[in-house]
Amino acid sequence: MAAAVGRICGARLLKNYGIVAPQVCQLSTSAKGWTKNRKLWLSTLGVVGGGVGALLFALEQSVQASGTEAHPYHQPWSHDGWFKSFDHASVRRGYEVYKQVCKACHSLQYIAYRNLVDVTHTEEQAKAEAAEVMVKDGPDEEGNYFERPGKLSDYFPSPYPNENAARAANNGAYPPDLSLIVSGRKGGEDYIFALLTGYVEAPAGVVLREGQNYNPYFPGGAISMAQVLFDEAAEYTDGTPATASQMAKDVATFLRWCSEPELDDRRLMTIKAIGMFSMLAAVVYYYKRHKWSSLKSRKLAYKPVSKK
Numbered sequence: 269m270a271a272a273v274g275r276i277c278g279a280r281l282l283k284n285y286g287i288v289a290p291q292v293c294q295l296s297t298s299a300k301g302w303t304k305n306r307k308l309w310l311s312t313l314g315v316v317g318g319g320v321g322a323l324l325f326a327l328e329q330s331v332q333a334s335g336t337e338a339h340p341y342h343q344p345w346s347h348d349g350w351f352k353s354f355d356h357a358s359v360r361r362g363y364e365v366y367k368q369v370c371k372a373c374h375s376l377q378y379i380a381y382r383n384l385v386d387v388t389h390t391e392e393q394a395k396a397e398a399a400e401v402m403v404k405d406g407p408d409e410e411g412n413y414f415e416r417p418g419k420l421s422d423y424f425p426s427p428y429p430n431e432n433a434a435r436a437a438n439n440g441a442y443p444p445d446l447s448l449i450v451s452g453r454k455g456g457e458d459y460i461f462a463l464l465t466g467y468v469e470a471p472a473g474v475v476l477r478e479g480q481n482y483n484p485y486f487p488g489g490a491i492s493m494a495q496v497l498f499d500e501a502a503e504y505t506d507g508t509p510a511t512a513s514q515m516a517k518d519v520a521t522f523l524r525w526c527s528e529p530e531l532d533d534r535r536l537m538t539i540k541a542i543g544m545f546s547m548l549a550a551v552v553y554y555y556k557r558h559k560w561s562s563l564k565s566r567k568l569a570y571k572p573v574s575k576k
């Protein structure tokens with residue numbers, strides 16, 4: 269584009285116009301040649317744009333500050349960062365925590381047993397995990413529904429047949445599906461960790477209804493889920509001591525994997541893309557210099573034609 273403009277302007281300059289005005293062609297982007305009006309417009313635009321941006325930022329901050337809940341503190345997750353992958357041993361332990369503790373109340377409906385293969389378990393192990401649960405299937409030849417052991421293609425079964433049953437069993441509160449909870453909550457895995465380890469006595473003046481517990485990280489503070497993670501609440505097959513904070517960390521990592529199973533692939537793509545684009549950028553830079561070299565290094569000379 270700029271090259272085309274240069275060529276056109278250049279061609280015009282070379283024509284015989286007699287005396288050529290000093291500003292026939294303006295290729296430079298410096299503000300020197302701008303008219304007063306243009307300067308005024310652009311500075312107004314800059315000031316108004318900056319002001320609106322600052323206002324939006326301030327509003328967003330004040331909304332965040334108006335909540336009563338405590339903000340989860342940031343943890344140094346092993347999968348944080350452009351070039352980091354999941355800690356798969358931790359994801360596997362997190363699955364064990366989910367299976368032994370959370371599964372009693374929370375579904376994980378978007379994860380199938382086949383998703384575990386080569387992530388946390390070998391194919392054989394994942395098949396064995398699936399075979400431990402009973403899945404409703406059918407209808408068979410006589411038209412009846414029946415139960416059979418799970419297969420790799422089955423999704424994780426829900427603990428309750430429907431939402432009403434779940435609410436009836438939990439004092440009217442609905443334990444949400446955990447498949448996408450990390451992406452669905454502000455703070456992500458930091459929030460899950462803080463929530464699971466943050467149960468405290470309700471401060472004076474806070475009245476809890478029956479079945480409610482106090483957790484400063486939950487919006488409003490009164491949560492219908494009791495503290496579930498205590499030391500030794502689950503057992504790890506790899507022998508890691510199952511402290512409450514260890515389990516909270518592992519289950520939060522596992523739930524991040526559930527929300528973003530493609531995270532490792534994405535990080536690999538990042539490395540490839542950075543490698544390829546930096547090579548392309550070098551070629552493009554060279555090509556740009558090559559194309560512009562004749563334009564940037566030329567010298568125009570004008571020879572007024574004398575009128576006889």
Ligand code: HEC
Nearest residue numbers: 369370372373438441442443444449490491492493496519
């Ligand atoms: C005894 C049943 C029960 C168990 C076991 C349980 N939860 Fe919950 N959970 C609930 C209920 C009920 C709610 C809804 C609370 C509410 O809305 O007040 C809930 C809510 C949640 C929420 C959502 C909080 C929010 O911001 O809305 C998360 C996250 C969660 N549980 C994680 C877990 C994890 C992880 C485990 C396993 C370590 C677990 N829960 C075990 C019953 C349970």
